[in-house]
Amino acid sequence: MKFVHAADIHLDSPLRGLERYEGAPVEEIRGASRRAFENLVDLSFSESAEMLVIAGDLYDGDWRDYNTGLFFIRQVTRLTRAGVKVVWVRGNHDAASQITKRLSLPDGAFELKARKAQTLLFEDLGIAIHGQSYGNRDVTVDLAAGYPDPRSGLFNVGILHTALDGRPGHDAYAPCSVDRLVERGYDYWALGHVHQREIVCEDPWIVFPGNLQGRHAREAGPKGATLVTVEDGSVASVEAHELDVVRWSDCAVDVSEAASAHDVIDRVREALELEAESVGDRLLAARIQLRGRSAADSELRSDLARWRGGIRAAAMDTATSIWVEKIVFETQPDIDVDALIAGDDPIANLVRAVRGVADDEGALSQIIESLESLTTKLPVEYRQLPEAIDLGSRDGLTELLQGVEKNLLPQLLGIREQQ
Numbered sequence: 001m002k003f004v005h006a007a008d009i010h011l012d013s014p015l016r017g018l019e020r021y022e023g024a025p026v027e028e029i030r031g032a033s034r035r036a037f038e039n040l041v042d043l044s045f046s047e048s049a050e051m052l053v054i055a056g057d058l059y060d061g062d063w064r065d066y067n068t069g070l071f072f073i074r075q076v077t078r079l080t081r082a083g084v085k086v087v088w089v090r091g092n093h094d095a096a097s098q099i100t101k102r103l104s105l106p107d108g109a110f111e112l113k114a115r116k117a118q119t120l121l122f123e124d125l126g127i128a129i130h131g132q133s134y135g136n137r138d139v140t141v142d143l144a145a146g147y148p149d150p151r152s153g154l155f156n157v158g159i160l161h162t163a164l165d166g167r168p169g170h171d172a173y174a175p176c177s178v179d180r181l182v183e184r185g186y187d188y189w190a191l192g193h194v195h196q197r198e199i200v201c202e203d204p205w206i207v208f209p210g211n212l213q214g215r216h217a218r219e220a221g222p223k224g225a226t227l228v229t230v231e232d233g234s235v236a237s238v239e240a241h242e243l244d245v246v247r248w249s250d251c252a253v254d255v256s257e258a259a260s261a262h263d264v265i266d267r268v269r270e271a272l273e274l275e276a277e278s279v280g281d282r283l284l285a286a287r288i289q290l291r292g293r294s295a296a297d298s299e300l301r302s303d304l305a306r307w308r309g310g311i312r313a314a315a316m317d318t319a320t321s322i323w324v325e326k327i328v329f330e331t332q333p334d335i336d337v338d339a340l341i342a343g344d345d346p347i348a349n350l351v352r353a354v355r356g357v358a359d360d361e362g363a364l365s366q367i368i369e370s371l372e373s374l375t376t377k378l379p380v381e382y383r384q385l386p387e388a389i390d391l392g393s394r395d396g397l398t399e400l401l402q403g404v405e406k407n408l409l410p411q412l413l414g415i416r417e418q419q
Contacts, residue, residue, distance in 0.1 A: 002047055005188075007054060008193065009211070010213075044084055055161055056159075057093040076106060080108030085108055086108065087111075095136050110129075119151065127155045130158045131147075142175060144184065149184075149185070156187050157188045158189045160189060164191075190207065191207060205228075205238055207226055213244045214244060216248065217287040248325075250289065260295075272288075272315055284319070294331050330406070337409070347409070368397065375391045
């Protein structure tokens with residue numbers, strides 16, 4: 001018996017802010033969640049799976065119109081007409097309180113309720129599914145504590161949308177321990193909520209499949225679902241399958257040996273060629289990060305707009321299926337900064353002052369407090385963007401201060417050399 005485990009599909013996620021990027025393939029990226037879901041259905045067919053399990057956040061939030069729901073029903077009907085069962089729970093994004101529109105489900109598709117944990121028996125498949133949906137977005141209790149006992153003689157699967165004992169970048173919804181899940185006595189835990197694939201445990205199997213399709217640069221790397229094969233009542237294999245159609249990539253390029261900005265572009269082109277080969281026929285959405293102490297640093301920073309354009313042009317020349325989402329200049333001048341700031345000139349004093357603030361918890365707290373009123377006035381749309389600067393955190397301010405040094409120092413040194 002085989003079943004496919006997916007989670008965090010976020011159908012028709014709006015992906016706000018894409019229009020701000022020059023040349024962004026907006027419609028292709030916004031349609032990626034649908035095409036990835038179609039790939040999920042195709043995988044179920046190609047692997048002869050008997051069931052598809054979705055562990056929460058099927059939807060990104062309330063539907064803008066009924067087209068989102070109709071797309072899901074159309075794809076699920078493909079499965080159920082072929083005898084493939086579909087079972088899912090709601091998560092924080094598509095909790096019962098978040099979705100105001102409803103459509104009837106086809107026979108063979110099941111949504112587990114939010115009132116309490118329940119069990120669905122599929123004795124013809126030899127499987128029992130246990131789970132509970134979110135009634136509200138903010139679930140802060142341990143749902144797993146109320147899950148039913150396993151059914152004897154059947155393969156027991158628990159579906160749970162949770163951050164377990166906490167995962168970076170994810171709210172601590174439905175918190176629980178691994179020990180709690182092990183104690184339930186199930187054979188497989190199909191988890192959702194964490195967007196990075198993770199095998200938490202193999203006895204029993206506790207798996208986050210990751211999200212089906214990356215939505216922005218912070219969700220880089222392969223995305224997809226997990227295929228589980230069961231033989232004689234036990235897990236025989238657990239396989240990751242890549243189903244995304246847009247691959248987000250953190251493309252770090254070491255330019256420490258580049259002598260000029262043109263050399264930098266050549267190194268970027270080489271890196272993008274390798275990335276493009278690795279993603280096959282997918283669209284590559286690349287965030288390029290230029291790193292290293294380089295003789296080209298001052299030339300780059302003297303005209304950032306020019307070299308950004310040059311890098312984007314090189315990407316277009318490399319492959320039509322590459323879109324450069326952002327270019328981050330993390331290069332440093334090819335000088336000994338520590339030796340420089342040991343002096344007593346104005347530039348040394350300025351760099352020491354900037355570094356002093358970054359290392360002073362009291363100073364950072366004062367800045368955060370002084371910026372609080374400004375932060376609250378920023379548009380919600382901006383604060384939700386992946387590249388938004390968090391002015392209310394020490395990490396965000398530290399990043400800003402490091403940027404001041406990287407951008408200002410080469411310019412000041414250039415001015416001094418001209419005098």
